Amino acid sequence: MFAAPTNTPRTTPITPNTPWLGRSVERPEDAALLTGSQRFMDDLGAPPGTLHAAFVRSPHPHARIVKIDTAQALQCPGVHAVITGAAIAAFSRPFVVGVKAPMEHRSVAVDHVRYQGEPVAIVLGDTPYTAEDGMALVDVTYEPLTAIVDPQDAMDDGAVLLHHEVGSNVVADRHFRYGDPESAFASAAHTISIDICYPRNSVTPIECYGLVAEFHSGSESYEVTSNFQGPFALHPVMALALKIPANRLRLKSPPASGGSFGTKQGVFPYIVACCVASRIAGRPVKWIEDRLEHLMAATSATNRVTMLRAAVEADGRITALDWDQIDDCGAYLRAPEPATIYRMHGNMTGAYDIRHLAIRNRNVLTNKTPSGLVRGFGGPQVYFALERLIQKMALQLGREPLEIIRKNLIAADDFPYRTASGGLYDSGNYQAALQLAEDDDRIERLQQRQREVRAVGGLYGIGMAAIVEPSISNMGYITTVLTAEERAAAGPKGGAVATASVSIDALGSISAHISSVPQGQGHETVIAQVVADGLGLTPDTITVNTELDTGRDAWSVASGNYSSRFAGAVAGAAKMATDRLRSRLADIAAAHFDCDNTDITFADGTIGATGSAIKSMPFRRLGATSHWAQSTLPQGMEPVIRETVFWSPDVLAPPNATDEINSSAAHGFVFDVCGVEIDRDTGRVRVDQYVTVHDAGTLLHPAMADGQVRGGFSNALGATLYEHFSYGADGSFQSGTFADYTVPTAAEVPDIEILHVQTPSPITPLGAKGIGEGNCMSTPVCIANAVADALGREDIELPLTPSRMFELLDNQEPPKPVASGNGLERPTLRRADYTVTGHGETHVPVAPETIWPQFFDVQAIQSIVPGCQSIEEVDPYHFKGQVNLGVGIVKGLFDADVRMEDVVEPKSLCLIGTANGPLGSSNGEAVVVLIPDETGTRIRYSYGINLSGKAAAIGGRMIGGATKILINEFFRRLAARVAPEHTEPSTLLIKVPDSIQKLWRSICALVQGGRS
Amino acid sequence: MPILSAGQRHKITVTLNGEERTGHAEPRMLLSDFLRHELGATGTHVGCEHGVCGACTIKLDGQPTRSCLTLAVQVDGSQLETVEGLGASDGSLGVLQDCFRRHFALQCGFCTAGILMSLDTYLRDQPNAGEDDLRALLSGHICRCTGYTPIIAAALEAAEILRARELQPEQRGPDV
Incomplete structure (x- = not known):
């Protein structure tokens, strides 16, 4: 059933004096968004003469670039330039890396590609269409290398190295020890451990990356408008790569951004690439990423292997944790990595009072897309291990998970609480949050439901998770990857400066500016509330500008939209700027009214004086005094026009000599409990009930806070049940469309119950903490715990797709129907590791001797191979040619090379082939056997194919079906050629196997926007 | 052709x-x-x-x-x-748009235009659409910000307002 949004009930009714903060006012952002008049990145005009960029990308996960031939592309009408990595390198240097390792990462690869989709060259065209025309004609010759996909394989001695200069695929390996974990383990009643693999996923915004970059030759500077969101710590990274002082790189943001969830941090290498392209071309360059590019090559959360052990007393109290984490950062340690693994460093003991801690963190490189910011950043990986361990612990000790959680929670009177690794938990009352979840028999009702479902043989599980949600990252936490000596040599790093300005114009109206670069979180709404409260105005009279221009606005290295820093830090800075403005205006008013400035009030759009003589004046009149009549200001007072505050929480020190680090300024709490029901036959996991209790300190806007919770939950549900960046064993990327990388829709995301506890943060100016990332950390493991409970299994790996559930349910695949009648074996392939295999049989009413020559006749082959454009004979058993093939929406020309081996005339042969084209490459084999019978020949065949590149990324779902159709068509044409009178017309278009028809129908249904 | x-x-x-x-x-x-x-x-x-x-x-x-x-x-x-073209003739927000605003049914607003166009057609053709119908319809759209619940709430309320508007002429009747 549908339930209306649950806004936190206010304890007091709204009166004229009720502050605007804490109310769910309508968003000033919405009118423009709802009418289509708001401008996103691709809605902004570009300067006249702007060229459009298309990136040529590697179809291989790992290869050497042998040669790049740009001649054909340059001939293409509308193509202006093809810029290779080497040309980009002439005006840039590799990106700085967060660890001490000689790793070379450039915006466009030179000589060596390390993940599928890595940029190799940029084509500049008049339009995006002509740029893509040129892109398809850039001929890159690669020498493929063995790809490493599994991070544990990457650590093996003798593993193929991604970066020879580094000498290892492990780019950072640090051990940490806090308290006395060895003694705790030695004396513990139990040691309980769990091994976890957390998969790769992202939260994919619906707007992809976009930018316009322009080189100004006069000032040797670059100006960029992009949907980059920060952290602006990447501004120096870009400037250093461009070999310019930072004041020659001006970054601007568009008025609106179509979501980010962290991911738009990853646009920064493209900014560098397009800056240099603009310099080389002498024209502005615009680039709008497409969905395939985004899914394949933009960014990803890290996948992680974790081995976690706990020392546990007989009563269930945890005395120590021992973490061994292997974080797979993909092909390069791209800034701000290794941040994923260190963001949680101060809160590795979660919500629990655990004093002894050992941690080993390893950052490993594999042939996958570089990792980066994704909502929850570092949290999902940590809490999946920790809270799965709690569930396992309960099971092992014969206790309820809730009892284990409760026994170990930090006590409410222990705040502020210093964790073993140096985190400072500012406030909380975790017990109150648990109690809220238990109130109204919520948990009891879940247990009742579980009993009912189980009584009738169903599968129902209950899961829980208790997590600490950090917000407002300490810029210095990343340096925890360095040793204390290395940090001392590099200089200390810590803090997180938030910025806000409030100004008065000549008519006395108020504008505010913040450097938070929102992507839909309603920052304008909340800042207007903050400022209105401070100055006695209404929010609708305040104009808030959230665009950022580094050449003009106040900003810091910590600016940007990440680590849930808005509510705690940015809104807090806005409050401080407002207070400062108010205080100075009060001085002016006190002089005007001839009273003490403590008697000045701001209310209802007026500035007034209380006390003996009650006077007031419109705010706008008195507020504009500094513009019009400086002589009336109190003696010595500077004009009061704009107040800018730079605020950093004073609790964010650099890591100390013993590696203690308070990695975040604020720490919220989330407690989730859910019930899931599992369909035994389909493997579907249905979330029956979900309750999430949040303590994010003071809520500034309850409806938007709930919006953040719902959004985070739906992202997490995707990560839990559906979304996965899938790679083949050969490193080929397989999730290039939204039909492969499946994001939940309204039909999959259930409504949830949201409850709030509010223990204000003593650190942040408004008492607020982050709330938008918590569910990304708590929900995956909460649901996984419920599935573990339902199935009684420990090996829960995400995403819990029906096929994975099918394995967990130990369901047996029904036996395939056996071909009847002939008793003959199907031909055996030489290799067993093909991603697509198949076999078939056709009957031709002529003898094998008639068919046989067709396999060796150039003309015959050209007419029977579907899509064959040309063919030449190299030798009697070796042919080369060009074939036009399409899988789904991907169509292109492939250079094919086919050899025949094991030729036994006229009985059997094996075809070994490769096909290469701009859309990817493939290799495979087919074994063909001709068996004479009374009426002609039975042709039996088996085939196996491996595919990589764009074709695999986009067409993965359809390859099996498409291959089958093409192979069938090949043999139909063969039969038609040797026995035309006995052959059916082409089945290629009109007769499609049931499975393909079904697949096609579901694709059509998706495309048409509804469930059929 | x-x-x-x-x-x-x-x-x-x-x-x-x-x-x-x-x-x-x-x-x-x-x-x-x-x-x-x-x-x-x-x-x-x-x-x-x-x-x-x-x-x-x-x-x-x-x-x-x-x-x-x-x-x-x-x-x-x-x-x-x-x-x-979805707004009211006087330039203000249309019923569906206004419901979206009141229910916080958008955050970044990037997917919103498409969702509004699907819902606008659907509510025209299926004025009595319920939550299950709307969830099925919206399975053709991806929103990453809202978790969908406020979108459903906005659509249900818009449907109700639009139904009431349709009824108004009949309720008035000839004698009123």
């Missing part, structure tokens, strides 16, 4: 939100690109260009259509409606 030449830009005239508009497009140009970059109607957004995310949904001769899966040359002479 007109013969189109691959390399040439062809003149295309449509009625966009009630106004006749003319632009030019190569045969391969997507309708989404034509609307946005040729006619300047940038309220329609592009999210995937393969028909799954639904952000680019518009109304083509009254039916919801993925503009990223439609070629501009296909729509010559057609009636197109986009988010820019």
